[in-house]
Amino acid sequence: MLTPVQDMKWLQNINCIFHCPKKLLPFTNPFTFTRQLTLPSFPPNPETLKVLCSNGQLTEALLLMAIIGFGMKFEGYDTLLNACVTRKAIREGQRVHAHLIKTGYHPPVYLRTRLIVFYNKCECLKDARQMLDEMCERNVVSWTAMISAYSQRGYCSEALSLFVQMLRSDTQPNDFTFASVLTSCTGASGFGLGSQIHSLIIKSKFESHIYVGSSLLDMYAKAGKIHEARRVFECLPERDVVSCTAIISGFAQLGLDEEALKLFRKLQVEGMSSNYVTYASLLTALSGLAALDHGKQVHSHVLRCKVPSYVVLQNSLIDMYSKCGSLVYARRVFDNMAERTAISWNAMLVGYSKHGMGNEVLELFKLMREENKVKPNSVTYLAVLSGCSHGGMEDRGLEIFDEMLYCKDGVELEIEHYGCIVDLLGRAGRVEEAFKFIKKMPFEPTAAIWGSLLGACRVHSNVDIGEFVGQRLLEIEPDNAGNYVILCNIYASAGRWEDVKILRELMNQKAMTKEPGRSWIELDQTLHTFHASDRSHPRREEVFTKVRELSVKFKEAGYVPELSCVLHDVDEEQKEKILLGHSEKLAMTFGLIATPEGTSIRIMKNLRICIDCHNFAKFVSKVYGRKVSLRDKNRFHHIVGGTCSCGDYW
DNA sequence: TTAGGGTTAG
Known part of the structure; x- marks a missing residue:
């Protein structure tokens, strides 16, 4: 035990290294320092640093770093940075970095890479990138650490362009690099690059690697290429919970719910182990199928087997119950959660909204704001606006939309929010108002928005606007049979049988295929x-x-x-x-x-x-x-x- | 030292 620091040499040493000890240390003046420091050994030695770090005594460890001063070596910095990464200690890690610069220590590639990892962990991607840019020598690990940082934070194009840069610098990617970069191959351009990377993986003989394979099959599934995904999965020499979950969730995300369920059963028979992610993916498929009995069975299995109730799994349960029509169960899961994310609130709000329970939507939204633990996001507002619309509470919906115009909660208005208002006005019979609203929107109306107004025209028998909107829709979506059906309904209700006939002929000419009901x-x-x-x-x-x-x-x-x-x-x-x-x-x-x-x-x-x-x-x-x-x-x-x-x- | 699968909306 070291009682209040009296050793002036320590403090002089600290002041010599840090010009701003105020920021680092919990005292401003050595003579007023009263904090008790608990050191495992006194006088301290380099081993002490390890003990302090493993005890989580970062303040003490930093103090010791200051005492050691110019004597700090690789091991010391490594230990400290490790502790900062583990504990996501931003300020402490920055101090270590500053100390490193101040003492003129030239860190090897290894330590610089550690700093990239540290800055990524603390979500300071610019600092991480600066570390990489300042490196004279880079190896596959430092490149990969940065690529992975971009991938993990969703900066896909940055990850991909860095990967290309890495290849140009003649650095050979390894299994870690491939597994990371593939997660950034999403969207339209991502798939093209992903296929090219696949060729490179085959050439580098990493195709059978389980991490690379899982990432690869996931890339194909997310691009909608489920057959390719399945092929990669089948070729894996070994499978684990991640690769199995990736393929099941691939089917579920594409709406191939029955296939997902079938595959889950097959893999389970073959001895697959499951974890909370597997169950969350399975529940997505069961939600799609509205298979309540199956869903309940999974819920009780999860409880029986004591699968940790991570938020993700609970969110999936809320969604499953509400999509299966059991809002009471959904609410029970929601109420029993120890911690909720925006997704938990949104899933519950969407549930109420889809059941037309406007009052419950507004009450829950109020509770969310009162609790003030989780901020509403764009999806929250979609759920609330659509809840007002389906619940026949158009005035409240319009008020909330007005609040959004002033950027309440920092959520920006997107075209879907405008779509909710078109739906809301149309549903309330305010068809002309909805039509004017569309014309004034700062976005080009989409087929979905016109479609929503067309539905309103059908219900409220507004033939004039219906005809205009219908014709507009037939131009934008000439192959959507649903639009023809609604327009026909409108003409039929007005007794305009000649127009109904013309539309029918048009449909027959086009030999339109409708998604089978x-x-x-x-x-x-x-x-x-x-x-x-x-x-x-x-x-x-x-x-x-x-x-x-x-x-x-x-x-x-x-x-x-x-x-x-x-x-x-x-x-x-x-x-x-x-x-x-x-x-x-x-x-x-x-x-x-x-x-x-x-x-x-x-x-x-x-x-x-x-x-x-x-x-x-x-x-x-x-x-x-x-x-x-x-x-x-x-x-x-x-x-x-x-x-x-x-x-x-x- | 660097890696893969997940929940709401559309």
């Missing part, structure tokens, strides 16, 4: 999927007979088939037949047959639900007293007693 229902952990006029389900005959029966029954109760939903140029009887074959009707009918009376029917659809199926669902709920929960591409529809939570607007 698909609906599914989960029963006892099994997903039953139906396509339009599906003949593949084992109980298809039963389903088809029943759906025809329902049609007759519902007609007696007032159901009128919405024939304008069918664009094929066929007679009315045929149109009715096509409508009855819609996948969501088949899934609903199957639900009605296969689940006990009085229980809810939960259906998922990959596209937006059509008007006719929406009507049909209302009759299912009214005639059979069943609650129908229908998740389409846009939102949830909770249909009870013939009324839908979406207010017939989606």
Whole structure:
């Protein structure tokens, strides 16, 4: 134990090395210094530095560095920098760097590289780059440390250009370099470079390296080249949790949810080990499938096996529960979190928003601001604005948008936020206002924004604006069949059958292909999927007979088939037949047959639900007293007693 | 001394 420093020599030494001891030391005047220093040995020796660093006594270690002064050697600096990296001690690391300069010590490449790593860890990328630039001699490790720093912080183009610079300097990349640089090969240009880097990897014989391979397959998956990703995965001589997770998450991120689930099961049988990232990726796939039973099973497995409840995993659980329609469970996970990130709040807000629960969105947003631990970001505002829109709270939504105009919370307005307002105005029936709003936007309207207004024109029967917007959309997206359908609905509701006919002919000429509609229902952990006029389900005959029966029954109760939903140029009887074959009707009918009376029917659809199926669902709920929960591409529809939570607007 | 997979929105 060293009581208040009285040894003046120490302090003189310190002052000689640091011109500004005030900043470094916890005292301003040697005579007023009262802090007790705990040194493991006295008088201190170079070994003491190691002990201090491993104890986390960085203040003491820096003091000792000052005492040692010009006598500091490689090992001492290495020990100190190591401790600063581990503890992300920015000021202390900077002091070590300053000391190094002041004493005129010329650090070897090794120490300079350590400084790059230190500055990266402290998120001071400019300082890290300066270290690299000032190096006369660089080796593969120093290049890689900087490339990896850029990659980790998302500076992809900087990472790639540094990699090219490295190759030009005739430095051979190693496995670390490849694994790092590949994570920067994202986006349109990234994939081209990524493929070239792949060739280089093959040439350098690193293709079978597990870190390089994982990074490589992830690069392909993120570029949407899932077959290439799978090929790289299959060629790996060994697999570990990261490579397995990378390929599962690759499928899930591309929306290939069933494939992701299948692969997870297969790899599990083959002995794959899983961790919280694997489960988070699996939950993404289950959210897409709205497979609640599976999701619950994963949740209980995670709890049973005591997988650490990292925020990422909990965020995935919130998302899974809300996308499966179980907001109560989602909120329970959210409320029990020890720590929340912006993603946790956003996932919960998006959940409420998609269920049209505007009040809950606003209350949670208020809580987020009151707690003031996590700042709202761009996604938070998207969720809140869209929550106001779906929840029918347009005035509050407009107020929040106005706040954004003044850059509240430092979130900049993006085109998607403007899109939310178009949706909000349109939904509220303020179609002309929405149209004027689009014209005044500081962005060029996208197809999504016009599409949103077109939907409003359909619901609020505004033929004039609808026609203008529809024609505009047909120019921008000539191959999107959905736009033709909505415009046809608008013309049909105005009795403009000649225009409906012209549109149909146009569609036939173009031989348009529409993404096939698909609906599914989960029963006892099994997903039953139906396509339009599906003949593949084992109980298809039963389903088809029943759906025809329902049609007759519902007609007696007032159901009128919405024939304008069918664009094929066929007679009315045929149109009715096509409508009855819609996948969501088949899934609903199957639900009605296969689940006990009085229980809810939960259906998922990959596209937006059509008007006719929406009507049909209302009759299912009214005639059979069943609650129908229908998740389409846009939102949830909770249909009870013939009324839908979406207010017939989606 | 340097490395790979992850959660919200679109």
